Amino acid sequence: MQGKLVLGNWKMNGRLAANLALLQAMLADADINRAGVGIAAPYPYLAQLGAAFAGSQLAVAAQDVSRYAADGAFTGEVSADMLADMGCRYVLIGHSERRQYFAEDDACLRQKLQAAVTAGLVPVYCVGETLQERESGRFAEVVGEQLQALDAISGKEYVVAYEPVWAIGTGRVASIEQIDEAHRLILERVLQCHGASASIRVLYGGSVKADNADAILSLASVGGALVGGASLEVKGFGKICQSAKKTL
Numbered sequence: 001m002q003g004k005l006v007l008g009n010w011k012m013n014g015r016l017a018a019n020l021a022l023l024q025a026m027l028a029d030a031d032i033n034r035a036g037v038g039i040a041a042p043y044p045y046l047a048q049l050g051a052a053f054a055g056s057q058l059a060v061a062a063q064d065v066s067r068y069a070a071d072g073a074f075t076g077e078v079s080a081d082m083l084a085d086m087g088c089r090y091v092l093i094g095h096s097e098r099r100q101y102f103a104e105d106d107a108c109l110r111q112k113l114q115a116a117v118t119a120g121l122v123p124v125y126c127v128g129e130t131l132q133e134r135e136s137g138r139f140a141e142v143v144g145e146q147l148q149a150l151d152a153i154s155g156k157e158y159v160v161a162y163e164p165v166w167a168i169g170t171g172r173v174a175s176i177e178q179i180d181e182a183h184r185l186i187l188e189r190v191l192q193c194h195g196a197s198a199s200i201r202v203l204y205g206g207s208v209k210a211d212n213a214d215a216i217l218s219l220a221s222v223g224g225a226l227v228g229g230a231s232l233e234v235k236g237f238g239k240i241c242q243s244a245k246k247t248l
């Protein structure tokens with residue numbers, strides 16, 4: 001069985017000097033510096049990550065990608081080919097912050113998924129319901145609809161991240177039962193869509209911290225973690241990576 005994957009999502013944080021100190025500390029930590037761990041950094045810092053991680057097994061990830069695949073007149077956009085050229089292995093697609101603040105819809109996310117796979121990147125497709133959707137009992141329907149965009153790619157390696165919107169940056173983590181239920185549902189839908197041949201992991205994201213990582217990552221339905229705030233400091237991130245390592 002493939003090991004669990006831990007991806008840090010720095011979101012819109014970081015500066016060259018602070019990144020350097022953090023990356024050096026990560027490289028010096030044996031729980032972090034190994035295969036199955038990566039960092040999704042803002043575009044301007046991808047080259048810095050690539051240089052820092054050269055010769056290590058740590059993966060470089062981007063937080064977004066253009067829906068437009070071909071080079072051309074798309075001012076401000078960054079293509080999937082460019083990310084591959086920069087040494088990225090993973091790219092986050094459809095993070096709830098992108099859906100919410102940048103109105104990314106199903107059609108846009110399908111294009112991004114296609115562009116990523118065509119460029120040889122592994123998409124990390126993010127899904128998750130809002131608090132209102134959960135409280136009105138629409139969780140399975142909403143997540144099921146979001147997963148339909150995966151029809152755009154076929155039989156390739158990809159990652160799904162289940163991030164309930166109400167658990168992101170709030171300190172309010174979903175219960176172990178809620179996480180397991182959601183992950184089983186996603187795995188079932190993915191299997192229906194792409195069959196057993198697909199190599200899929202479902203990561204959990206939303207207030208993953210040093211003190212809850214063991215419980216979350218020990219679930220068989222959880223293929224890893226997508227970590228926001230806790231990936232900005234080495235101690236907590238190291239502990240989360242250690243929890244993932246225990247499951248190897």
Ligand SMILES: O=C(CO)COP(=O)(O)O
Binds near residue numbers: 163207
């Ligand atoms: O959005 C997230 C990762 O993509 C989760 O963020 P937090 O871990 O800060 O809740």
